[in-house]
Amino acid sequence: MRRIFLLGLPLVLGACEGRHNWLASGGAEAIRVEQLFWVLVVGAAVIWTLVIGAAVYAHRRQVDPSLEKQARQFIIWGGAVIPTVVVCALLVWGLVILRDITTKEGDLTVRVDGERWWWRVIYESPEGDVVTANEIRLPVDNTALFKLTADDVIHSFWVPALGGKMDMIPGRETELTLTPVETGSWGGLCAEFCGGAHALMRFDAIVMEEAAFNDWLAHEASPAEVAQDDAGLGVFLDEGCGACHTIRGTEAVGPVGPDLTHLASRERLGAGIYDMTPDNMAAWITDTHEMKPDIDMPPYPNLDGARLDQLVAFLMSLD
Missing domain, CATH: 2.60.40.420 (Cupredoxins -  blue copper proteins)
Known part of the structure; x- marks a missing residue:
């Protein structure tokens, strides 16, 4: 033990x-x-x-028949009455805390x-x-x-x-x-x-x-500061990401997935799982189901090279 x-x-x-x-x-x-x-x-x-x-x-x-009455009272009070009172008191206190x-x-x-x-x-x-x-x-x-x-x-x-x-x-x-x-x-x-x-x-x-x-x-309520000719924004829209995600201040107004307006200001990626870093962001885009199985977001394994770098840089600028 x-x-x-x-x-x-x-x-x-x-x-x-x-x-x-x-x-x-x-x-x-x-x-x-x-x-x-x-x-x-x-x-x-x-x-x-x-x-x-x-x-x-x-x-x-030692067994003592003369103590049978006291033993019976002990069982009633110690085994039934007192435990019932204590449990009821704790129940009431717990309900008060729940209400609060x-x-x-x-x-x-x-x-x-x-x-x-x-x-x-x-x-x-x-x-x-x-x-x-x-x-x-x-x-x-x-x-x-x-x-x-x-x-x-x-x-x-x-x-x-x-x-x-x-x-x-x-x-x-x-x-x-x-x-x-x-x-x-x-x-x-x-x-x-x-x-x-x-x-x-x-x-x-x-x-x-x-x-x-x-x-x-106040900052979170403001739209994203994005140049409309940003190459990464172009990749974002070309790949159809705006159909699911909203970035206020751009054409992306998708209501399905998380709002990305100030994505990079969050400390973590993937609903509290990974640190918000460019490497994790790239992996999240290309190997989505490896990073977080069963989620609805589709992976983009064919997105690589300059286009992937531009998209990651764009998303990491959304602070």
């Missing part, structure tokens, strides 16, 4: 690190969930100790649509919707109200370090609030199996100072 414990300890501790660590508690909702978790762990440990202790004591004690993290109004509203296998992200603002994809940025110490839905199958939206998860159901809108309390970059993911590329359906959740976030959102 000691060897098993020592071998398993690094695996347990390893789960407490990384961008998807739900014990990081970078958000107010995550702090509430973590408090509930530790109370349940401590309570379970205390109850387990008492139960095992009582069983050992009863096993070693799902029904508050937000300082900003973000609509997220889960698709196979990426995220359409829309910020609501008085000037109009701001559309992006596969990356979520939030201002610190502000509550964001997420309105969640799905385009095809059930997904689940989860940023472990910031709060709880919420299912995204086709034809139905669910809500979740997140209130980040410190700046940083955390990982988000789909927590409901949704098909072949489920494990590769991720996103970055970047928490910024409020002024920096406002500047970013």
Whole structure:
């Protein structure tokens, strides 16, 4: 048992690190969930100790018929009444926490649509919707109200370090609030199996100072700065990419795939999987299904040489 414990300890501790660590508690909702978790762990440990202790004591004690009445009362209170009261109290507390993290109004509203296998992200603002994809940025110490839905199958939206998860159901809108309390970059993911590329359906959740976030959102709302005679834009349009993707300020207005207007400003490519580099971009275009199996985007294996270089340079300029 000691060897098993020592071998398993690094695996347990390893789960407490990384961008998807739900014990990081970078958000107010995550702090509430973590408090509930530790109370349940401590309570379970205390109850387990008492139960095992009582069983050992009863096993070693001499049988005494005169104590039968006290034993019966102990079983009723210790085995039924007290556990029922404790479980009901924990249930009520858990429901209160669930209410707190799902029904508050937000300082900003973000609509997220889960698709196979990426995220359409829309910020609501008085000037109009701001559309992006596969990356979520939030201002610190502000509550964001997420309105969640799905385009095809059930997904689940989860940023472990910031709060709880919420299912995204086709034809139905669910809500979740997140209130980040410190700046940083955390990982988000789909927590409901949704098909072949489920494990590769991720996103970055970047928490910024409020002024920096406002500047970013204003830039994100602006059209792309693209010269109409850009050779890479010509390749993009010639290959039919504009039928699926939108680049505001150009002829590309496709509604099917992710909005690419400020693609290069995102930290990762392929819905949170690869670093945003020219090499990864070239591989994504030519070996799409090797990079992320089962996705709808077709590969362009015959696109090479100068045309591929021009297209990659164009996409990497979209910041």
